[in-house]
Amino acid sequence: MQTIDQLTGRFSITDEVGFEELTPGYPVVRIRNAHAKASITLQGAHLTDYCLNDEPPIIFTSNAAVFQKGIAIRGGIPVCWPWFNAHPSDSSQPAHGYARINLWNLEKTESTREGTRLVFSLPPQDDSNLATMLEFHVGKDLQLALHTINIGKSKETFSEALHSYFAVTDSRQTLVHGLDGEHYINTVGVESTQQQQGPVTFPDEIDRIYQSDRHTIIEDLVTHRQIRVAKSGSNSTIVWNPGQKKGTSMKDLPDNEIHHFVCVESANVRNQSITLAPGENHILHLRISTESLDVTPSNK
Numbered sequence: 001m002q003t004i005d006q007l008t009g010r011f012s013i014t015d016e017v018g019f020e021e022l023t024p025g026y027p028v029v030r031i032r033n034a035h036a037k038a039s040i041t042l043q044g045a046h047l048t049d050y051c052l053n054d055e056p057p058i059i060f061t062s063n064a065a066v067f068q069k070g071i072a073i074r075g076g077i078p079v080c081w082p083w084f085n086a087h088p089s090d091s092s093q094p095a096h097g098y099a100r101i102n103l104w105n106l107e108k109t110e111s112t113r114e115g116t117r118l119v120f121s122l123p124p125q126d127d128s129n130l131a132t133m134l135e136f137h138v139g140k141d142l143q144l145a146l147h148t149i150n151i152g153k154s155k156e157t158f159s160e161a162l163h164s165y166f167a168v169t170d171s172r173q174t175l176v177h178g179l180d181g182e183h184y185i186n187t188v189g190v191e192s193t194q195q196q197q198g199p200v201t202f203p204d205e206i207d208r209i210y211q212s213d214r215h216t217i218i219e220d221l222v223t224h225r226q227i228r229v230a231k232s233g234s235n236s237t238i239v240w241n242p243g244q245k246k247g248t249s250m251k252d253l254p255d256n257e258i259h260h261f262v263c264v265e266s267a268n269v270r271n272q273s274i275t276l277a278p279g280e281n282h283i284l285h286l287r288i289s290t291e292s293l294d295v296t297p298s299n300k
Contacts, residue, residue, distance in 0.1 A: 001025065001103055002042065011109045016116060022067040029106070031116050035139045043069065044100040045120040045134045048076040050142050050288075058142070058227060058290060060167040060261035064252045070101050074252040075165045075261070079146065082130050082158035084269040096163070098125055099132065107133075115139025130156050130276075141289035148283075150276035157275045161238060161267035162286050164229070169222035171241045171259040176200035178216035179237065185209040185270070202262060205243030209269060212237045216264055223292075229264050230287040235272040238265035 004027055007019045011029075018030045022041070028048075029040045038050040050059045061075030072078060072094075080096035087093035094101055099122055108119040118136045129152025137143040150156045168174045179196045186192050187207045196210070199219075213235050218227040231237075240263040242250065247258030266286045268274050274282050 002027065002106060007106060011106055013109055013111050013116070016111055017109050017118075026067055026069060028067075029109075029118065031118070031138050033111070033116050033138065035115055036142070038136075038138045038142070040118065040120075040136065041067070041073065042103050042106065042120075044073065044079055044102070045104040045122070046073050046076050046078055046100060047136065047142075047144075048073060050138065052140070052290070055290075056223075056225075057167045058288065060165040060257075062253050062257055064254050064257075066252055072096070072100050074250070077144065077165070078163040079134065080159075080161040080163050080265075080267070081132060081146070082128065082148070082160065084159040084161050084267065096161075104134070124151065128156070129154070130158055141287055143288075144286045146284040146286075147281060148274070148276065149281045150278055153278050155275055155277055157273055159267070159269045159273040160284060161236075161265045161269060162284065163238075163263060163265045164286070164288070165261045165263050166218050166227050166229075167260065168218065168220045168262055169260070171202040171262050173221040174202055174262055175219040175221065176216055176239060176262065176264060177219060178214050179210050179212055179239075182210045182212040182214070182237075184211070184239075200239055202241050202243075202259075205246050206239055206241050208239045209267075210237040210239065211235065211272065218262060218264060226291045228287075228289045228291065229266070230289075231266040231285060233282060233284040234266040234268055234286075236265075236267040236269045238267050238269070239263065240265070 027042045031038045036052045039048045048061045051057045065074045078100045081099040083097045104120040104122045110117040116138045121133045131149045133147040135145040177199045215230045
């Protein structure tokens, strides 16, 4: 485990990158540059906040999120890897993989004109031959690149998701564009395969796995802000909000925050899982940016 003193001595950047412990043995990286600010915990290489300077948050994290070893954080961008949801064959394994609840190693911090670059790594666990690395670039946009490398001598299959929680005023007044016409698996209740018609809306609980490599736009109808989610190396998009009934059962999500986010996840899951031959590498790249719509009435 990297201590605060080790992290500070090797990776701090004056007035840009610093470190603190949220609880004993639970380090977090604080980034602030000319463009934006962000925080990343070493457990899970988990980004918990990101916003442009003097602007509202783009990423949502619950005010009741628990920051303790081995407990997943509600919100931010959890790294679901090397499996998504339940383990394919061992129910004793943690949901959504071990990457989000293990300590990663910080390998590099770098200051550039465009922002701040950080690199984290996680070596193979248990009997897996899959290693992973996660790069962040914090600037006018937020970029993540999740690398998976097969360092073994036989094929390895994995699934993954960057489980992004996006901050919105009210999920019930939010649209997700870009998935019109795409087929999806509806996992609420009895699973069924359906086809999207128009933008995705959130009247209640939504949990869908789209077979799609397309970019999406999250439109907040209250603030007229658009969050653009561009991705590559991803053939699945998962859209989720628990809705009121399920949300009230979550101890780490206050009732008044249930509708303050939507999840639009860049992923490779189920039939879109990835198989790597020995020595092969796969990269899932995510780029998040914002734009405010001009709603000024025209004089024409």
